[in-house]
Amino acid sequence: MKITVLLFGIVGDLTGESRLEMDLTEGASVGDFKIKFHEKYPILKEYTNYAIAVNEAYALDEVLLKNQDVLAVIPPVSGG
């Protein structure tokens, strides 16, 4: 299945991307995405200090993904 991933803040800077498409196996979870994401961008190394949103809502690792889901990698927020 195909998902879209939006990258923000320092993660956008480190990877040099703001938006990418990724292929995942059916039944993949947010946790599975994170593993593949770190494989694709070794520059992130042990930088795991971010949250994930799926279709504009925060999601934990166990959440299962569907085709055409839109993920966002959300580093520590600093609004206000």
Place this chain on the structure above:
Amino acid sequence: MNSKNISIKLTSEKLSAQACSDFVDDPSCGGISVFVGTVRNHSAGKKVTLLEFSAYGPMAVKEMTSIAKDVLSKFDVLKIAIHHAKGTLEIGDIPVVIAVAAAHRKAAFEACQFAIDTLKERVPIWKKEHFEDGEVWVNAHP
């Protein structure tokens, strides 16, 4: 979004504390608490030249709306406005305004504080500080 009692805004235009206060003002309310965030000229001992705010727009609006609804259900208040700026802001500019109106001041004060505290934890907006010798994302590293 605007409902009768909630005004949410994420904008590249200048914010107005007066507009937020006017929105929440109501004859049944005896007090309006307004928090105005301002860009200060220093951070951790260094001189800040400007701030850059970026946002995951649609989700930021969703989260601010959710916080507003949470405030209306948790506190004895009538209306709330949460407005946040995006883009480049200079020293003295206003990145955020929160206004809450209630019949009595205690609830207005507490609700306003809750709203800004929660916004700073949850809303997907990021601040980049620019100094004379470089720039850094606030909170990016533990």
